[in-house]
Amino acid sequence: MSTRPELLAKSASHGGELSLLAHTQHVVAVAEAVARAVGFDERLARLGAALHDLGKAHPAFQRKLRLNTGQADPNPTMHRHELSSLGFLPLLPRADWPAVIDMVVAHHKPMQQKDDLFAKGILDLNDRSRTWQADHLAGWEEWAPGALDVLDALDALGIATRPVSRAEAEEALAFAVAHCEGKRKNWAPGRGLLQAADHFASALQHDAAGQLNTLFAKPDLSYFNRSSALYPLSLLAADQPQAHTLVVAPTGAGKTDYLLRRCRGRVFYTLPFQASINSMFDRMRKADEKLPFGGSIRLQHAASQLVENRGAVEKQLQSLVGASVKVLTPHQLAAVVFGTPGYEAVMLDVRGADIILDEVHTYSAQAQSMVLEIVDALRRLGCRLHIGTATMPTVLYQELLHRLGGPEAVAEVALPLPTLDAFDRHAVHKIPRDADDPAAWPAAADAVLAAAMAAGEKVLVICNTVQGAQQRYKDLHELFPDVKMLLLHSRFRRGDRAAREKRLEKEFNSPKEPGPCLVVSTQVVEVSLDISFDRMITEAAPLDALVQRFGRVNRRRTPETIGRLKPVHVLAPGPSCLPYSREVVEASFAQLPDHGEVLRERDAQTKIDAVYPALQISSISTHVIWDGERCKLRELCNNPRAVLVETLEIESTACILAADRAAYLEGRWEARTQLEIPVSWRSMYARKNTYERLDVGMMPFVVPGNKHYEELGLQFEEYDMFLEN
Structure with missing residues (x-):
């Protein structure tokens, strides 16, 4: 029995102290499960997982883990533990070396990051440093036996451990360099598998094994096979033979259920905004409680843990692979288009799944181009794509139909005109700007609000910018000091914003809470928040955004509400239309009816097409990693995250x-x-x-x-x- 000090994989300041043996055991178990699910060689997955962190036995790494918070390393050394791990390749058959190198060498850093003087990939170091190999094997004879103890303690890996000489380790590192230098343009599934397994095991640690039974489990979505005359899409068949789906229907027609009924495997449900995916996640979770899906439901965004209250394990699971149902934004799938860090793991996760792209109604050139590229990338991965929206320009619809393979590959779903007429519910009033001060909020709008407050109405006021919403809230608070009010926008702490979203739905939206009340918001309320107001006043915006905003008024659909109209008031465009295009905003305002006339659902398509007569596609091809079926990135490399900033500005x-x-x-x-x-x-x-x-x-x-x-x-x-x- 070894008397050597226990080797650590993680320090207390990085999620809790964890031994190298325990972490390696967790990663091996997860890697094997992921490999089984995605069709990767399980034996190779086990070998890669067993070796991937052995370099953490290097004294430089162990010394760093044991430093106190804020304490400087007295003997700093440039050390990449995954490169030291390659010294143990001689324990494996030579034929397995290439596959294991692919898993191990770049599971934290790309093998090469050109034009970056601080890059630490194996080829970067090989180009810059004459001593990197010696540094990574420094003290080999003293620390390698501790790493071998870890391998000896692993169960049933089939690795016969023995002392590895320094010369053998040096040869292994030289082999790895040559192997990497020979890499051509392609993507590396092995790298993605090990990244996915390492991330999963690191997040859950001792709880990882308990989550493997439902990893990549197909959900039972039979809960959504429900029908009601109130929701006409629920009455339509969803068993068409085509793989893909295009649905255009008004808010409240039952799109969510229909899109889910079209799914046959694991589901990635995408929506544009944080608030909308919070709301959808809650809906999914409630459905699962009524009729269990038989798998895991996860939410993925920067604040996902704020709406998941089931415990630590569920919070940690959110961004990991293998969910049965995952709710996220399309931008979190953009890695497969732009090749940003972790893109190989995302590709393994989504391959062959059902992808719902709901509320595809943002038509900026960058966002539209991204959606089209995501469609192409996911189709190449064998995904079934289901696209739903209340508003889509015909030119965009035709482009999506073409990219998905045409009518032979796409089930096209729309409601007949008489059915659309039952969704007419908004009487539109235009409010002109004051001639003396066109930048100011019009006095006529305040008069409308005063009458609405006196009548006990619930009113939603929407501004196009955070700064505008803040000023409007202050002004209205002075005008109506005794009215219950709420301000909602993106510039609150994540925790505070989640709490405000819950207040919005529970206090201001509940039929049990009478008016009057006022909610001032930005466009964060446009999509999927299940709220229904009596009246709206909004700044002018693109027509697709206005249609979504109107959907927050008179939203509840009952036999009594069908045919009833509620008022929406739209301010004329002011001196500033930011963050939108003035041309689009003015064209949209011109398409609106006025004087209480009904915005008819059957006319919506014609109006949208008048505002968007042509596709707005920007060239993002510089950073897209696909040229048809061919990957333009070199294997074991990735683009920096900054690509998303530069290309999409989001x-x-x-x-x-x-x-x-x-x-x-x-x-x-x-x-x-x-x-x-x-x-x-x-x-x-x-x-x-x-x-x-x-x-x-x-x-x-x-x-x-x-x-x-x-x-x-x-x-x-x-x-x-x-x-x-």
């Missing part, structure tokens, strides 16, 4: 309040996440040298001031990017 950074600085520095991951306030990188770029930026967690900027945060949220001068809201 990747958020984060801020925290100066008052939260100490709590953020001292908190663990979950506590830190609740304190973060998401903002676009573009918003912060001009301030990046003004505000302090922390080097922990999401590396948030520390914003001073904000004494009115609890009422108004984060404040500083800027406009908001649409997809950030």
Whole structure:
């Protein structure tokens, strides 16, 4: 029995102290389960998992793990543990070396990151350093036996351990370099498998084994085989032979159930915004409680743990592979298009699954291009794609139909005109701007609100920017000091925003809570929040966005509400239309009826096509990694995450309040996440040298001031990017 000190894989400051043996056991078990599910060689998966972290036995790594928080390493050494792990290749048959190298060598860093002087991949170091191999095998004779003890303790791996000489280890590293230098353009399933297994095991640690029985389990979605005359899509058959689906139908027609009825395997349900995926996740979870799906339901976004209250295991599972049903945003699937870190694991996870792209109604050039590229990429992976929206330009519909393979491959679903007429529910009123001050909120709008408050109505006011919503909330609070009010936008702490979303649905949306009340919001309420107001006043916006906003009024569909109309008021475009295109906003406003005329569902398509007569596609091909079926990235490499920022302008950074600085520095991951306030990188770029930026967690900027945060949220001068809201 060995008397050597126990080797660690993780320190207390990185999720809890964990031994190298325990972590390796967890990764081996998960890798085997993932390999079985995705059709990868299970024996090779076990070998790669067994070797992947053995380099953590290197004294440089062990010394770093045992440092106290904030303590500097007295003998700093550039060390990549996965490269030291390659020294144990001689324990395996030579024929297995290439596959195991693919799994191990780049499971943390790409093998090469060109044009990055700080890159630490194996080929980067080989180009820059003459001593990297000697450094990674330094003290080999002293620490390698400890790593062999780990292998000896693993069960039934079929690895006959023996001492590996330094010369053999050096030969193995040289072999790995040559193997990597010979890599051509392709993607590496083995790398994705080990990344997925390592992430899963690291998140769950001792709980990992208990989650493997439902990994990649096909869900039972029979709960959604329900029908009602109130929801006409529920009366239509969903067993068409075509693999893919295109559904265009009004809000409240039963799209969610129909799209799920079209699914045959594991489901990835995508929606545009954080609030909408929170709401959809809650709906899925409630359905599962009534008729269990027989698998796992997960939510994936930066604040997913804030709406999952079932315990630590469920919180940790959210971003991991193998869910039966996962609710997420399309941007989290964009890795398969842009080749950002972890894209191989995402490809393994989604391959062959059913992908629902719901509420495809954002038509910016970048977002539209991304959706089309995602459709192409997922179709190549054998996915079945089901696309639903209340509003889609005909040109976009035809392009999607073409990319999915035409009518032979796509079930096209739409409601007949007489059925659409039963969804007419909004009487539209246009409100002109005041000629003397066109930037100001019109006095006529305040008069409408005063009458609505006197009548006890529940009213939703929507502004196009956070700053505009904050100012409107302050003004309305002065006008109606005794009315119950709520402000909702993206610039609250993640935890605070989740709490406000729950208040919105429980307090302001409940039929048991009488009016009057006022909710002031940005476009965060446009999609999938199950709320229904009596009246709306909104700033002018693109027509597709307005249709979605109108869907928050008179939303509840009962025999009594069919045929009833509720008012929506739209302000004329002002001097600023940000964050939208003025041309699109003005064209949209011109398409609206006025003077209480009904916005007819049967006319919606014609109006949308008038606003969007042509596809708005921007060239994102520079960063897309696919050329037809051919991958343009070199194996074991990836693009940096910055590609999403540069190409789509939607990747958020984060801020925290100066008052939260100490709590953020001292908190663990979950506590830190609740304190973060998401903002676009573009918003912060001009301030990046003004505000302090922390080097922990999401590396948030520390914003001073904000004494009115609890009422108004984060404040500083800027406009908001649409997809950030």
